[in-house]
Amino acid sequence: MSQTTETQAGGALESPAAGKNQSPLASLDWRQYIIYIAFAVVFVVFAVLLRDDGFLSSNNLLNIARQTATITVIAVVMTYVISCAEIDLSVGSVAGLSSVCTAMAVSNYGLVVGVLAGLAVGVAVGTINGGLVSIFNVPSFLVTLGMLGVAAGVAQWITGSAPQPIRNDTFNLIFGSGNFGPIPGLIVWSAIAVVLGAVVMKKTQFGRQVLATGGNRTAAEYSGVNTKRIKFAVLMLSSVGAAVAGMLYAGRLQSGRFQWGEGDELSAIAAVILGGTSLFGGFGTVVGTLFGALLIGLINNGLILAGLDSSQQQVMRGAIIILAVTLARKK
């Protein structure tokens, strides 16, 4: 009977030696670390091929880190969303909306109100996304696909498509234009996001419950995890993270504009998946995501230095991502 066969299948797999002597595990490990291997390989290849184009100059390396900073912030929170078996497609346009709201509020009411306005955008969108997904069980793909259009449309509408300059130097310095000591502010922001994200994911009850919800929602619910609240929290986090990223765009480019962040959702998702987070939920690694984002930044930078035109860059970038994800696939 089916029960008998199930026991046999399980029994065959288990043996006292299973913990020590296994060659399959070795290859599995290799697949888990593919992102770090890929990062190292691409770095070395560029370092050798592009050594005359200034790839290894500290200026260029800092540039890579700065250019990936906003994507990194978005990708860190996206790691939570995806490992919870949800998706958020609205992050790019939420960043844009946050940038224009912040810019308008900073100009009219000053720094504090500006920052609060940006965060309010994140909270408002997060409430709608999270509420629809967790209370009404609408698939997050559809909710956030709709929200992508809504947020982008609102941002364009309230600004009449015009860029909103920010002349508040304090804001610009804090959010991306300035340095903290010798370190560019953007790098500090993304470092904070990564450290906080990694610790919360690995070391807190919330992180563990996100993974359990993504891995098997029924089992998590039966284990006493409030999976509705977890789904809500994750989508809220995602929108607020996107809003912060929008403020970083505004600070770095000293203006708010509805196009800021356009298409970032796809780069962020690519970074998360490259980093080794399961697209089907249950596994998430924030450090992997950081390297996924850095790898994308590295490729962009290297291909520009190599003198490829933008169409060739797109082809190369796509091919490298497909290759890395294919190699990382578990059997």
Place this chain on the structure above:
Amino acid sequence: MTDTRESTRPGESAPSVVQMSGISKAFSGVQVLRDVDFEVRRGEIHALAGGNGAGKSTLMKILQGVYTRDTGTISLDGLQVTLGTIHDARRAGIGMVFQEFSLVPTLTVAQNIFLTNEPRGRLGMLDDREAVRRAREIFDRMQVEVDPRARVGDLGTAYWQLTEIAKALSQDARVLIMDEPTASLARHEADTLFELAGRLKADGVSIIYISHRMDEVYRLADRITILRDGRWHMTEKLSDVTPDQIVEGIVGKKLDAAMTVAAGSVPPDGPVMLEARGISSGRVVRDISFELRAGEIVGLAGLMGSGRTELARVLFGIDALDSGEILVKGRPADLSSTRSAIRSGIALIPEDRREQGLVLDHSVRDNLLLPLLDRVRQGPLLSDRRGKALAASLIGRFSVKAANPSRPIRLLSGGNQQKVVIAKWLGTEPDVLILDEPTAGVDIGTKNEILGVIRALADSGKGVLLISSEYSELLAVGDRILVLREGSIVDDLMRADIPDEEHLQLSVQGVTT
């Protein structure tokens, strides 16, 4: 046994359609079927019975071409056949009405009936109108009312089953296998099914009817074959056999000798841990009242669909209470969610450990700690050291055989996975423990260990509610057994008042002797 076989083999009144002889089958060294004979005649309804693990499903899967036999022969209409694949069997006229329905909910009834076998019009295009017409013909022949254009997902389970049968008939099935067909049907729906079975029989279709329900078997079947422990036990005309003889044939004479758990001594005036007062929920739990004392193991017996699992879900806050009251340790308990049930001191070890109990891809340790995260926390952070220590102590206490607790739990055997599910719950120190089929799919040695753990838990002062389909298990550890039928408690038996397994089985099936 073999010497009685010749004498009980019935005379050749109708030609046999299926003749399986000397069938044996082993899975990775475990012999599941030994030299089994099985014969079905034209236009006969033949019941196939046996306990869990008796080999019914394996025998039927061999007939359907899902498994290939190790030895023996199969003849259809007197011609020897091989039945290497499901398609072979289907072409040979063997149809299966699946227990888990094999329909695509988003397609219509007609589209499902002709799936992979669609009527085609000119240019090879699918002809849905022709499919609907032919589906109507089949339903007319069955004399039932089903709209072939309705989407299967919009219909009730009774219609799913009729669609399954129509699908088998559309492929000219001469032998229909029905596995517990009434499990998910309401009474009047079951009556429709029985009438249909009678008409099909008159049409010359043979039906192999697998059911635990004695009344159905007597109502429908002409003959019964009983398998026990993978061997043919008997084949008899139902007119020549009593329910007692059938039950005895299924369970064997004595209690399973391997099931030996010392009976506990329930303090008769122990505090009441859980009390249900007239609780009802949905369609399946109706006005249930009972008490569960500290140190007591109460078994819940009943057939599939009798409301056992649903009762557990209500007690654990998964399904809402429509009326009635639940008290834990004398105080009304808030059971609005699983979290509040846990806070009230209730734990549920769910029926399906893969779907409901575990995150299979996560490690043994993470699974163990999931409901216990509060206890491994240091400030806002989880402490690795405490987590490892707590997991190790649970693994030791329940002797889980896991070489490395950091490895995914799906690598453990079913029995060890089940121990993890139990261990994870006991970490929460519940007052009331509900176990739903805790030994399903577990080998006999581990089964005994798990039963021993359950006994020890009760002895440590917890109240235990044990749901099980295995009567021997209920009798081995239960202090008291409640029998559920159609969502109500119909019997409340002290262990000492139950002389043997047959007695319990008869009570569950509502056969009065």
